[in-house]
Amino acid sequence: MSVILAIESSCDETSVAVCNNGKITANVIANQTIHQNYGGVIPELASRVHQQNIIPVVQQALIDANVSKKDINAVAFTRGPGLLGALLVGVSFAKSFALALDLPLIAVNHMHAHILAHFIEDPKPTFPFLCLTVSGGHTQIVIVRDFDQMEIIGETMDDAAGEAFDKTAKILNLPYPGGPLIDKHAKNGNPLAYTFPVPQIKNFDYSFSGFKTAILYFIRDKVKENPNFIEENLDDICASVQHSIVNILLIKLKKAALEYGIKDIAIAGGVSANSGLRATLQEEAKKLGWNVFIPAFEYCTDNAAMIAIAGHYKFMKNDFVGQDVAPASRMEF
Template sequence: MPVILAIESSCDETSASVCVNGQILSNVIANQTIHEAYGGVVPELASRVHQQNIVPAVQQALSNAKVSKNDIDAVAFTRGPGLLGSLLVGVSFAKAFALARNLPLIEVNHMQAHILAHFIADKKPSFPFMCLTVSGGHTQIVLVKDYFDMEIIGQTMDDAAGEAMDKTSKILGLPYPGGPLIDKNARNGNPDAYKFPEPQIPGFDFSFSGLKTSILYFIRDNVGKNPNFVQENMNDICASVEKRIATILLNKLKRAALQYNIKELALAGGVSANTGLRLGLQQLCAENGWGCFIPKFEYCTDNAAMIAIAGYYKYLKKDFVGQDVAPMARMIF
């Protein structure tokens, strides 16, 4: 019955989790509000705040799980991808904790962990399944054949979907982080009020740079006619942008599922918390008789529970790393 302590520090959330025999007993997330003043994550500030948060987060995770340091059998940590300074804090803590207690270390790929978050819940997808992984830095369609046998069959050629939402929120004058605010406003808007183009990219790859430019010009032209255009139509603009981003993602996902004859679809990553995207996937699966899997909100954004569950399956394989392990900002599958 392995007890695993997991650490996540890839961006601006410091998180610690305890997993016992595949069951998540705690998942502590310390957010960083310091970046709000800058309209985005400042890497140097993020790494400094991680240093302040990591010990209290681990202590709280152990307390919530009602386990002690002596009960830990292994330490799992995010090796990458992510911000190098932020990763370094988490990797260094994990190595020190493991070295002090002579415990094995388990490296985890952050993007694989987002997908494996589906195995925290009782309702789990069956292999093979297709996962749409969407975050501020990544947009991928992944064919998941086994816990660690994953093939990226489509990905963004430039900007990620989450980044497109963040840039749209800046154009609209919304404070950081803007993605949740676009979601909130969209719930009260008409998604068919405005039409934005869908990029015609071959295969299963994505591109969002053109869509961002289209939104920028749309706002510029309409504000030129009516200075209050954004304020008067905020809900409809957000709803229309959200719908276009969701349809770009889901249209590709549907084509991929049909081509690979996959009957179960999953959604992962920070943007999987978006209401419009979640509802869109549920509707797509219902129309085609496919299984639909979406993690709870707390397991969508960056969190250590997903690192813990990935670490658990690696522990079963005795897939450990040594003390010479180093963070990788651009780690791939």
């Protein structure tokens, strides 16, 4: 029996969740709209807003879960990776809360939590399974053998897929956050209107730096020919870019699934909310006989529910840390 309070503050969402015996009973997320004015997350501003949000978000989570502080058995928190200042707010609060109530602390790797989000609701994958984890900062193919046994077999050599979406949006003068807007426009466009190069990277690794440059030069040259090119062709551009990124992701995922003989395939991370990726993955599943697992939208982007479920499995193994634990902007997987 366990009631775990979980805190997520790795970037610009202040989130707190409660996990009661493996079931999420609260998942409160406070977004930071201030960054829209700057076209991206400003780390110092993110830290300050986390400080403003953390106490009321914790209070709301306890109310939603219908529990009090005395019911909590452990405190889980995102240790990293993420923005150091943002992490510091969450880690410091978790340590203080735990110290005041004499509770054990559970440190969670943010990327592990994205993968374990698949165990919040049914259906759940069975071990071993492959997980394509795609976000603004990470792109990885992971073999998941158990709740605490994960191995990266492929990852980006430079930029992440989520960054490719966001930078493309910026080139197209779309407001921040731009990734969801590309997805929205892509639904009305022709995915084969324009073609972009597929990076030729060995094994199961990815690269998106050259892809981003190709899009930049493509838009630059087209705008020289027609200053209204973006406005007149926005839907087709977005659809073509999204189609290309999804294709790049799936090429390596299919290769890994074939080589390792794994049929249970999952996606996780913020980009797993992309409708094009979801639809294409389901189409490939029908062709290849895969069992596909995709978290609910609320568990794709950064949230504390995934920290809570990861904390639940760590709690069952008494995997605790001391009060000397510190946030880590980068962590070993």
